[in-house]
Amino acid sequence: MIEIGGGYGYLTRDFLDRNNTLQATMLDVSPCLLQKQRYLLEDHEVNYRQADIMDVDGRELQPFDLAILNENLGDLPTMVNIHRDVFVSRLHDLDQPLQRVRQMFDQYALGLPESELFNLNIGALNVLEKLCHAGIPFIFISEHSCEAEVHEPLRRWIQIQSPGNPERIRLRGHDEYTIRFSYLERIARTFQYKTFRGPLADFIAFDFTDKVRYMMHLESFMKDEHEIIRYFIEDRYPYEYLILMKSI
Numbered sequence: 377m378i379e380i381g382g383g384y385g386y387l388t389r390d391f392l393d394r395n396n397t398l399q400a401t402m403l404d405v406s407p408c409l410l411q412k413q414r415y416l417l418e419d420h421e422v423n424y425r426q427a428d429i430m431d432v433d434g435r436e437l438q439p440f441d442l443a444i445l446n447e448n449l450g451d452l453p454t455m456v457n458i459h460r461d462v463f464v465s466r467l468h469d470l471d472q473p474l475q476r477v478r479q480m481f482d483q484y485a486l487g488l489p490e491s492e493l494f495n496l497n498i499g500a501l502n503v504l505e506k507l508c509h510a511g512i513p514f515i516f517i518s519e520h521s522c523e524a525e526v527h528e529p530l531r532r533w534i535q536i537q538s539p540g541n542p543e544r545i546r547l548r549g550h551d552e553y554t555i556r557f558s559y560l561e562r563i564a565r566t567f568q569y570k571t572f573r574g575p576l577a578d579f580i581a582f583d584f585t586d587k588v589r590y591m592m593h594l595e596s597f598m599k600d601e602h603e604i605i606r607y608f609i610e611d612r613y614p615y616e617y618l619i620l621m622k623s624i
């Protein structure tokens with residue numbers, strides 16, 4: 377397995393603790409986080425690679441059976457405020473990044489954006505294309521989505537934004553963008569992957585008790601516990617997962 381952007385390494389540690397026959401590689405752009413991963417995973421035999429996934433040659437990914445990208449596609453480059461003219465201009469009138477945008481929409485039959493100006497998770501699309509092209513049989517992705525929805529009857533308790541257009545999230549030190557998952561799905565299907573998609577709530581279940589209902593209605597919090605639980609419950613919805621399985 378390869379975990380791309382593994383942060384502190386907890387997720388891979390859990391995998392290895394459950395199955396010590398797994399051979400794991402951690403690929404990360406950050407030397408500091410790779411150091412943390414080495415520390416956390418010191419009891420396991422793991423390969424480490426410092427690299428930007430955007431620059432990795434897809435052929436190097438071919439040996440892996442499983443790739444995990446948990447909460448990092450939003451860190452990759454996003455093109456912002458692209459004008460819809462990109463779809464009607466003559467291809468050779470467009471500069472190179474916009475030609476790539478056009479090529480992506482044409483090649484994968486991506487649905488056209490609704491607004492005149494739109495943002496595109498070009499880094500995420502390029503990386504997924506690379507993973508699929510390498511033919512990795514299983515791929516797990518999870519990230520903050522711009523298309524997530526809460527279904528009835530929970531809508532009255534949990535309200536989330538679902539603008540469809542990737543949105544900027546300002547963080548300390550860097551910005552990231554929410555992900556348009558439907559485009560990732562299209563790319564994966566073009567490469568003959570079966571796709572399974574949904575909110576993290578699908579596998580982090582909880583009982584909607586009276587106490588939880590009470591917390592979901594609070595306008596301000598008297599107790600830290602209530603605030604923590606409320607955000608934990610709400611965050612399971614805007615975060616989506618996408619599991620890809622290569623059809624044989």
Ligand SMILES: C[S@@+](CC[C@H](N)C(=O)[O-])C[C@H]1O[C@@H](n2cnc3c(N)ncnc32)[C@H](O)[C@@H]1O
Nearest residue numbers: 381382383404405406409428429446447448451
């Ligand atoms: C928000 S953290 C997520 C960490 C971990 N996967 C988790 O869920 O807790 C993002 C991780 O992706 C890594 N990362 C960001 N951009 C990257 C890139 N272009 N190539 C490789 N790793 C990258 C960061 O260094 C960091 O380890």
